[in-house]
Amino acid sequence: MTAPDGNSHNDHKNPRAAMTAAHTPGTPGTPGTGGPAGPAAPWHILIVCTGNLCRSPMAQYLAAALLQEALGTAAAPGVTVTSAGTSARDGTPIHPHAASVLAGRGLDPRAFTTRRLHAGLLDSADLVLCAERGHRAAAVTTAPKTVSRAFTLREFARVTAGLTPADISPDTAACLGGARYLGGARAAAAPPGRGPVRSHDSASDGTPAAAVGRGPLPPASETIRMCGQALISRALARRGLRRPAAPADDDIPDPIGSPVETFRVCADQIGEALAQPLELLARAASGIAR
Numbered sequence: 001m002t003a004p005d006g007n008s009h010n011d012h013k014n015p016r017a018a019m020t021a022a023h024t025p026g027t028p029g030t031p032g033t034g035g036p037a038g039p040a041a042p043w044h045i046l047i048v049c050t051g052n053l054c055r056s057p058m059a060q061y062l063a064a065a066l067l068q069e070a071l072g073t074a075a076a077p078g079v080t081v082t083s084a085g086t087s088a089r090d091g092t093p094i095h096p097h098a099a100s101v102l103a104g105r106g107l108d109p110r111a112f113t114t115r116r117l118h119a120g121l122l123d124s125a126d127l128v129l130c131a132e133r134g135h136r137a138a139a140v141t142t143a144p145k146t147v148s149r150a151f152t153l154r155e156f157a158r159v160t161a162g163l164t165p166a167d168i169s170p171d172t173a174a175c176l177g178g179a180r181y182l183g184g185a186r187a188a189a190a191p192p193g194r195g196p197v198r199s200h201d202s203a204s205d206g207t208p209a210a211a212v213g214r215g216p217l218p219p220a221s222e223t224i225r226m227c228g229q230a231l232i233s234r235a236l237a238r239r240g241l242r243r244p245a246a247p248a249d250d251d252i253p254d255p256i257g258s259p260v261e262t263f264r265v266c267a268d269q270i271g272e273a274l275a276q277p278l279e280l281l282a283r284a285a286s287g288i289a290r
Contacts (some may be wrong), residue, residue, distance in 0.1 A: 052085030
C-alpha cells in the first residue's frame with residue numbers, strides 16, 4: 001500500500017503491518033475528480049475526524065491492514081489509505097492510547113503525524129469516510145464536489161450492507177459508468193459482451209489462468225478502482241433508502257480524554273464499520289462472485 005506521495009510503506013516482514021502514510025507534502029493527483037491520476041493510480045480512501053489524533057488514525061491503520069490482508073501484499077499498492085482532521089494541528093504524534101490500541105493489534109503507528117484537512121486533500125480522495133456527520137458536513141463545505149463520495153464510517157457500512165461482489169464487479173462497474181472514474185482514461189477495450197479486459201483473466205493464448213496451473217493474479221489497480229467506484233455508486237443510491245434508527249447512530253464518539261479501554265471500544269466500532277465494505281471491495285476486485 002502506498003502513500004499519496006508514491007512512497008511505499010509496506011512492511012514485508014509483517015504482512016499485517018499497515019502503511020504509515022507519510023504526511024509529507026506531495027501531489028497525489030486528483031483521482032476523485034478525474035484529474036491527472038491515471039487508471040493505474042491507487043484508489044484513495046481518506047478518513048476524517050476532528051484532531052487526527054484518535055479515530056481517523058486508528059481507522060487508517062485498521063483499514064490498511066484489513067485491505068492488505070484481503071487483497072494480498074502484491075495488490076495492496078492499488079489502494080492508498082490516509083487520514084486528516086478538521087481541526088488538526090500538523091505534525092503531532094498519534095494519541096498514546098490510540099497507539100497502544102493499534103500496537104495491541106500488531107500495528108506500528110510510531111511514524112504517524114497529524115494533518116489538517118484541506119480542499120486539495122479532499123479533491124485527491126476517491127472515498128471520504130468520516131467519524132461523525134459533522135466531519136462529513138465540514139468536508140462537503142470545504143470541497144463541495146465530495147458530496148457524492150463522502151459518508152460517515154457507520155453510514156457507509158449501513159448503506160453497503162447486503163451488497164454482493166457481483167453488485168460491484170468490473171463488469172457491473174462498466175454498466176454503471178465506472179470507466180469515467182479512471183482518471184479520464186477508459187478500461188482496455190474488450191470483445192463484445194466481455195466487459196473490460198483484466199490481465200489476470202487468462203493466459204496469453206486466451207486459456208483461463210486456472211487452467212494453466214496457477215490461480216488468478218492479484219487485481220490490477222484499475223480493477224480495484226472500478227470496483228471501488230461501483231461500490232460508491234451503490235452506496236449513494238441507497239443513502240436515502242436505508243436510514244439509521246437515530247441520526248446519531250451514524251457517528252462514532254470521540255474517545256479523547258477517556259481511558260484506554262474507551263479507545264479499544266472505539267477501535268472495535270471502527271473495525272466493525274470497515275470490515276464489511278472493504279472485504280466486499282477486495283472480493284469483487286479479486287473476482288470472487290459471492
